[in-house]
Amino acid sequence: MNTEVTKPPKKSFKVQMLAARETAIIESVNRLLAEKGFDAMTVDEVAAEVGIAKASLYKHFPSKEELACAAMVTAMRRAQEFIAQLPADQKPLDQLKAVTRWTMTLKLQGQMPSLPSQNSSLRATLMGSKDYMDGLMEVSDTLGGWIEQAQAQGAINQALPAVAVLYTLFARACDPVLEFLKMGEQHSDDQILDMVMSTCFDGLNAR
Numbered sequence: 001m002n003t004e005v006t007k008p009p010k011k012s013f014k015v016q017m018l019a020a021r022e023t024a025i026i027e028s029v030n031r032l033l034a035e036k037g038f039d040a041m042t043v044d045e046v047a048a049e050v051g052i053a054k055a056s057l058y059k060h061f062p063s064k065e066e067l068a069c070a071a072m073v074t075a076m077r078r079a080q081e082f083i084a085q086l087p088a089d090q091k092p093l094d095q096l097k098a099v100t101r102w103t104m105t106l107k108l109q110g111q112m113p114s115l116p117s118q119n120s121s122l123r124a125t126l127m128g129s130k131d132y133m134d135g136l137m138e139v140s141d142t143l144g145g146w147i148e149q150a151q152a153q154g155a156i157n158q159a160l161p162a163v164a165v166l167y168t169l170f171a172r173a174c175d176p177v178l179e180f181l182k183m184g185e186q187h188s189d190d191q192i193l194d195m196v197m198s199t200c201f202d203g204l205n206a207r
Helices: 013-035 043-050 054-060 064-084 092-108 121-127 130-152 162-174 176-183 189-201
Strands: none
Touching: 013 043, 013 054, 013 064, 043 054, 043 064, 064 092, 064 121, 064 130, 092 130, 092 162, 092 176, 092 189, 121 130, 130 162, 162 189, 176 189
16 A cells, blocks of 8 residues: 655745735734724735735735734734634633624734724625635624523523623723723733733623
8 A cells, every 4th residue: 555645846946936925915904904903004004014015015905904804814813723722621611701802912913803893894705705704703703602601500691682791792802991991001011901801801880
């Protein structure tokens, strides 16, 4: 029996360089989206940061919307990878807390792209992206399942619709409270995360 494994063909230097350039572009867009948001970000800024001409940038991504969409797809895949590595035997509430803390950590580190507004031209591009929508549905279904399990276990208020809890957790990924507390320079990142996690999962009632 022939057990020899066929190796995939090696990518050409040109293909590798193009892939590396696209990665650099997406990383730059991700940072600018986190720092400024879609509306304030410009294609000129992206090109200048990556160190290429705007015309070359458009060869990779034909529009500002496509640029931002690629960054959002990458962010969604990172979320899928993080969720996939969580212990399967962990309590649903602890899984939800882990994901929420992870997204807020990225936000504090300036690595979480800001979500587009309802009337943004990016929204239509995202809605038309199969990769983004498939990722969003997978993440939403997983978190939604954990929310329902946590409610059944009495760990989350059963009177709240699961979708309301889901959107509340999504909102923590772009919570301005994180940045306000960081600008105050009175607390460490871990302290900020602990405080916002407490207000999110424990509420504001005195304990």
